[in-house]
Amino acid sequence: MTKLLEWVFGVLLLGAAWAFVTFDILNMNLPRTYREVAWPMPLYLLVTFGCYSLATVGYRVATFNDCDDAAKELQAQIKEAKEDLRKKGFKF
Amino acid sequence: MASRTSTRSRRDGEKYSVLLPTYNERENLPLIVWLLVKYFGESGYDYEIIIIDDGSPDGTLEIAEQLQKIYGKDKILLRPRAKKLGLGTAYIHGMKHATGSFIFIMDADLSHHPKFIPEFIEKQKEGNYDLVSGTRYQGDGGVYGWDLRRKLISRGANFVTQVLLRPGASDLTGSFRLYKRKVLEALIERCVSKGYVFQMEMIVRARQLNYSIGEVPISFVDRVYGESKLGGNEIVSFLKGLLTLFATT
Structure with missing residues (x-):
């Protein structure tokens, strides 16, 4: 895997985790505070x-x-x- | 090879070949050779100096011939080429006739001091490293003759490179290094870039091929004679090279 791919992979992984929490994609009813901390x-x-x-x-x-x-x-x-x-x- | 068996190995049977690519270095060449002879002589390691002159118009080759007469044909080998053909091919050309199992690469302009050579050799033995790289960025390493701008560019470029490539060595653009012969051959075969980026690619490929890297702090004294070059062009080509390595290694 090239360094470029490693970076793309890492950014996608972090981005996905961020999106899950911020937009509550899985409808896990996360507390509001989680989202408020996550989005910025x-x-x-x-x-x-x-x-x-x-x-x-x-x-x-x-x-x-x-x-x-x-x-x-x-x-x-x-x-x-x-x-x-x-x-x-x-x-x- | 006859020359190999006839040379007396004083310390441990290993021989070190120093490759010195030159272009217009008639001022510096006698001095660097004198220093090499001094420090190899004092430390007792077996060595040879291979001068690869790329048709310097200032008569560097004539200087080299004089040195060969003084120090002998077994110590000073001349492998001139007709014109400037690039660093990578100069190393290949010089290595063809090298009889050492280890190869030193350094600049002939006195920015790299031969006094560090014994430290390189000891470091190599210490961890049986595939290559030992001189570093300006660690320990007692450093530079002389750089203003703030130059230091900032150097540190900044080094930081960006460390973040993007994680090469496992602190000085990527330095060119004072000791290689196992086989390792150098394997690396040169794979390296395509030129200039500053060539040295960086060598280290990055070394990491890719899982070669072990040792480091020795060195002082870098910027060119005593002649012009040192770091302009906008160098920076642009460095960035291009960096991004190419980022995308391909």
């Missing part, structure tokens, strides 16, 4: 996911390591490499 649920989920995404990406951007030492080390090694290669007869 998709919007809640969407907003929650949006917030989670923004927070996660924001946090990861803020904590993205800056490897200053790695850059310095590399610069020093480049010098060393050039000298050593010249000694070995390399022409740049």
Whole structure:
């Protein structure tokens, strides 16, 4: 199953569960409160996911390591490499 | 093969082939080779470096020939091609003559530092992983030379990809990786995309084929010499590739 199908399947499943409760399709005489909680649920989920995404990406951007030492080390090694290669007869 | 039996295996009998596709890297090539020799030498693993130059007009091949003279034909192998033909075919081309049972793939522009190579090898042994991928996004991993915009795009793209594809690896577009030879062959055969998406497809296909993936944090130092590229075109082609993988894997 492709990722796309997995997503379609998941959304359909959730959507069906939501529709059953919200519109009481099976006529199970669910209490009113169930329906009142259920109908705005998709919007809640969407907003929650949006917030989670923004927070996660924001946090990861803020904590993205800056490897200053790695850059310095590399610069020093480049010098060393050039000298050593010249000694070995390399022409740049 | 004669060359295989004649090379002395110092540590454990395994040999590591490093594939270096190059295009206009005459500044960087001697430096990356020097670093590779240094770190392989210090750690004692058996290795060879295969340079696949795609007809660079700046004379990268001539540089490579000089390096071959210095370090020897058993350590530096030249597999040039007439013109630019893409990364996937460069790996296939380079692998044809590789004698190692493990293959390293990395960029020749010094953004990937050979000092991590021993860590890749130890990680691979630790879990007998089919592939070990360098990651900028975990542990001590990170980047140098990226502004906020670049970091945001990178993290954002990575997040969207993680959500949509759940690939089981944290760095999908990185290209510093160690593969078992057979695994790399199997993956390349199946991969069709180009550019950034190629590396991502390799990981996604690996998950699809149930290969095990290990990860090593790496620091990514953006190109010292030469231009680094990330424009609107790259982003659009990345999104296209992502959606293609989403629909087909």
